[in-house]
Amino acid sequence: MVAPAFILMFLLLLGPLLGVIALSFTDYQLGSPSFSWIGLSNYQDMFGDRVFWLSLRNTLTYVAIVVPAAVALGLAVALLIESGGSLRTWYRTIYFLPVMATLIAMSIVWEFMLHPQFGLINGLLHGIGLEGFSWLQDRRTALYALCVIGIWQALGFNMVLFLAGLVSIPRQLYDAAEIDGAHSAWARFRLVTWPMLGPTTVFVVVITGIRSFQVFDTVHVLTKGGPSKSSEVLIHTMYIESFEFFRSGYGAALTVVFLAFVLLLTLVKSALANRGVHYA
Amino acid sequence: MAKIELNGIRKTFDQTAILKGIDLAIEDGEFIALIGPSGCGKSTLLRIIAGLEPQSSGEVRIDGVQVDGIRPSARNLAMVFQSYALYPHLSVFDNIAVPLRMRRHSALARMPLIGRLHPERGRTERGIREDVERVAAQLELAALLKRKPGQLSGGQRQRVAVGRAIVRQPLGFLFDEPLSNLDAKLRVHMRAELAQLHRQLKATFVYVTHDQAEAMTMSSRIAVMIEGNVVQIGTPAEVYENPRDIRVAEFVGSPKINAMPGVIREDRGLEVLGRQLRLGTAAAAGRCTVCVRPERMEIGPGPGTIAGIVTHLEHLGAEAFIHVKVDRIDLPLLARVSPDQQLPEIGSAIHLGFSDNAVRAFDAAGKRIDVAVPARSERVREKALG
Numbered sequence: 001m002v003a004p005a006f007i008l009m010f011l012l013l014l015g016p017l018l019g020v021i022a023l024s025f026t027d028y029q030l031g032s033p034s035f036s037w038i039g040l041s042n043y044q045d046m047f048g049d050r051v052f053w054l055s056l057r058n059t060l061t062y063v064a065i066v067v068p069a070a071v072a073l074g075l076a077v078a079l080l081i082e083s084g085g086s087l088r089t090w091y092r093t094i095y096f097l098p099v100m101a102t103l104i105a106m107s108i109v110w111e112f113m114l115h116p117q118f119g120l121i122n123g124l125l126h127g128i129g130l131e132g133f134s135w136l137q138d139r140r141t142a143l144y145a146l147c148v149i150g151i152w153q154a155l156g157f158n159m160v161l162f163l164a165g166l167v168s169i170p171r172q173l174y175d176a177a178e179i180d181g182a183h184s185a186w187a188r189f190r191l192v193t194w195p196m197l198g199p200t201t202v203f204v205v206v207i208t209g210i211r212s213f214q215v216f217d218t219v220h221v222l223t224k225g226g227p228s229k230s231s232e233v234l235i236h237t238m239y240i241e242s243f244e245f246f247r248s249g250y251g252a253a254l255t256v257v258f259l260a261f262v263l264l265l266t267l268v269k270s271a272l273a274n275r276g277v278h279y280a
Numbered sequence: 281m282a283k284i285e286l287n288g289i290r291k292t293f294d295q296t297a298i299l300k301g302i303d304l305a306i307e308d309g310e311f312i313a314l315i316g317p318s319g320c321g322k323s324t325l326l327r328i329i330a331g332l333e334p335q336s337s338g339e340v341r342i343d344g345v346q347v348d349g350i351r352p353s354a355r356n357l358a359m360v361f362q363s364y365a366l367y368p369h370l371s372v373f374d375n376i377a378v379p380l381r382m383r384r385h386s387a388l389a390r391m392p393l394i395g396r397l398h399p400e401r402g403r404t405e406r407g408i409r410e411d412v413e414r415v416a417a418q419l420e421l422a423a424l425l426k427r428k429p430g431q432l433s434g435g436q437r438q439r440v441a442v443g444r445a446i447v448r449q450p451l452g453f454l455f456d457e458p459l460s461n462l463d464a465k466l467r468v469h470m471r472a473e474l475a476q477l478h479r480q481l482k483a484t485f486v487y488v489t490h491d492q493a494e495a496m497t498m499s500s501r502i503a504v505m506i507e508g509n510v511v512q513i514g515t516p517a518e519v520y521e522n523p524r525d526i527r528v529a530e531f532v533g534s535p536k537i538n539a540m541p542g543v544i545r546e547d548r549g550l551e552v553l554g555r556q557l558r559l560g561t562a563a564a565a566g567r568c569t570v571c572v573r574p575e576r577m578e579i580g581p582g583p584g585t586i587a588g589i590v591t592h593l594e595h596l597g598a599e600a601f602i603h604v605k606v607d608r609i610d611l612p613l614l615a616r617v618s619p620d621q622q623l624p625e626i627g628s629a630i631h632l633g634f635s636d637n638a639v640r641a642f643d644a645a646g647k648r649i650d651v652a653v654p655a656r657s658e659r660v661r662e663k664a665l666g
Contacts, residue, residue: 175332176365180444181353181382187390191378195369 023252030246042253055232058143062233063212066150070208074158082166099156107221110149139230142223146231149218158204165200206269210262234258282343282451282484283308284329289338291324298324300508311478311485313495316505317531322488326454330359358445359454362461364437366429372440373412373425379448380408415447435466452484459494471497492532504528526642529571538613542570550651553608555584558636560654567644576638577615585633590624604630
């Protein structure tokens with residue numbers, strides 16, 4: 001009885017995927033009555049386009065900053081909450097709020113906070129005698145400001161995953177570590193916590209990686225890829241090409257590149273899950 | 281090798297008293313078993329000795345030194361856990377090496393990557409290898425050193441846990457129900473291995489279990505804990521033959537001891553189930569409980585025997601148990617008989633008796649009372665019968 005599962009998978013996953021790949025070999029424009037096959041010319045255009053390379057580099061920079069920071073901070077917060085006492089539930093809720101809030105709405109809040117004249121951030125900087133920035137309007141800082149928002153948003157989700165991982169570590173392992181002479185918190189972390197969190201960590205890294213590749217909302221609301229393409233990212237380019245310039249074929253080619261990266265991350269995960277990482 | 285002394289250990293969790301003042305002196309090189317029903321606080325007591333749990337009051341002394349507030353590893357006791365608590369990501373070799381590495385390497389040498397550059401590391405690591413291999417050979421683990429715990433059977437994991445405990449030659453060993461995750465056959469085998477290990481190491485063993493067979497077969501002394509108190513300490517034979525408390529009598533021994541309601545009369549005579557026994561006591565008049573072990577029950581009619589109906593038979597091969605329902609007692613009385621004799625039919629009437637020296641009597645509070653055949657009354661009775 002593989003037929004029902006296969007039909008569903010074809011309808012929901014493989015079909016659209018094949019559609020997108022086919023579309024990337026055409027010059028189809030949204031709304032136009034006809035199209036013709038143009039082979040790899042969309043890809044040729046893409047690889048010759050400065051904006052594509054810029055947006056790819058920006059996306060990779062974003063991922064390279066957000067993933068380690070969001071994973072490390074998520075783990076740190078989870079460890080602090082786990083070791084803490086009475087206010088655990090309270091902290092957990094606070095840190096989880098950004099995950100539940102709509103990112104578009106939160107982006108607007110961040111826009112206010114990052115406002116050059118009236119924003120909270122610059123206000124605080126002035127308070128300690130530093131000069132503020134026009135964070136989102138400066139090409140040197142726009143992408144990094146988006147990274148900070150990305151970290152803030154991913155942290156809560158990662159924390160919850162790590163908390164679940166921490167709870168499932170058998171207490172007797174910590175007792176054994178204590179008896180064996182692991183005195184410092186660092187020694188216990190190295191001997192028990194970190195290895196036992198291996199499967200959780202791989203999952204968190206991959207999920208955060210994929211979600212960071214998909215960064216769009218904040219870019220669209222706050223910078224629209226600017227100033228001068230300094231915060232242009234892959235999905236935003238795809239959106240602009242497909243739905244503002246109506247170049248659906250070219251947008252599809254961008255999508256294929258994006259999918260290739262996501263697929264790569266997934267493969268890394270399954271490779272790690274199959275050997276290096278221990279599942280207790 | 282160490283003497284472990286506990287003085288007035290109390291432990292309270294959220295106003296619930298778990299341990300209610302434990303005094304216990306564990307001699308150097310002794311194998312002592314702490315037994316008791318689940319929830320009696322025996323594991324908590326072990327964790328307090330180990331230092332994993334602070335006591336609410338009282339003190340722990342190891343070799344005369346007060347160790348309260350001293351970290352578990354500094355107390356130099358090793359512990360074997362019920363779930364073995366092996367590090368699942370480390371090989372058998374690394375698992376056994378952990379306590380040595382933690383002690384012999386400096387914190388710097390244990391750092392990832394840069395630790396390898398530490399000048400002393402290589403030499404220390406060679407010493408550790410020798411020690412681990414010596415222990416592995418002793419426990420027949422040499423062929424398994426490269427495996428991960430997940431690839432081992434229960435008995436092998438158990439041996440790795442023991443190896444991790446003995447490799448650093450601690451003063452004493454604490455065992456927390458170490459055999460309860462093994463199947464019955466392996467448990468019997470490991471029992472013999474642990475007892476042999478104790479003879480070999482001559483170290484102090486404190487062994488927590490709810491399985492009295494383990495306690496009876498391995499330990500030199502048993503401490504029976506019930507509801508947060510040590511109720512009786514003695515050799516296995518003493519605890520079995522001479523229980524000081526009815527709860528000890530009922531906990532030790534399988535199947536359970538037969539308990540029958542009795543009365544101490546004003547004239548100090550003893551009655552059970554309305555029948556007068558030849559025994560007398562110095563204890564005050566009132567209710568009491570008369571207990572007899574199943575193997576001391578005798579079958580067959582006679583003066584003063586108890587009549588009942590056979591409700592169930594258990595034939596175990598080497599022995600058989602007859603369950604007998606008797607008026608005025610809810611639980612059936614059990615008699616252990618040799619299987620070569622003809623077993624009665626279920627539903628048939630039967631008579632149960634016991635000799636005077638099989639009787640263990642307890643007062644209404646559950647404390648043991650001494651009973652004896654009074655010299656004078658016996659003569660009177662014989663005269664009356666004659």
